[in-house]
Amino acid sequence: MGRAVKTYRILVHDLTAPEPVVLNAELAGDSRAREFARERLASCADYAAVEVWRGAVRLCRLGADHLRAAA
Numbered sequence: 001m002g003r004a005v006k007t008y009r010i011l012v013h014d015l016t017a018p019e020p021v022v023l024n025a026e027l028a029g030d031s032r033a034r035e036f037a038r039e040r041l042a043s044c045a046d047y048a049a050v051e052v053w054r055g056a057v058r059l060c061r062l063g064a065d066h067l068r069a070a071a
Contacts, residue, residue, distance in 0.1 A: 006054060008033045012040060013049040020051075030059055037062050 008027055011020040027033045037050040041062050049063040 003028055006030075006033075008036075008059075009053040010037065010040070011051040011053070012047055013051075014044070015046045015048050030054070034060050034062075 005026040005028060008025050010023040010025055010033075012023065013020045025033070025036065027036060033052045033054070037052045037060060041047050041050045041064075047064075049061060051061045052059045
């Protein structure tokens with residue numbers, strides 16, 4: 001059997017949009033969801049933050065400061 005995937009809600013806070021963009025993603029696990037958030041945040045200078053939720057639990061919130069720390 002393959003690995004079970006989990007469903008996540010990802011909120012992308014875009015400086016050019018009045019509301020966060022909401023993405024639903026099925027990913028291999030929490031680590032992959034955090035990695036996805038880092039990749040999404042780095043993909044556009046207009047993204048101020050990315051949040052990852054699994055149900056009612058916020059797993060992480062990454063902001064532009066996370067990109068500077070990784071550089």
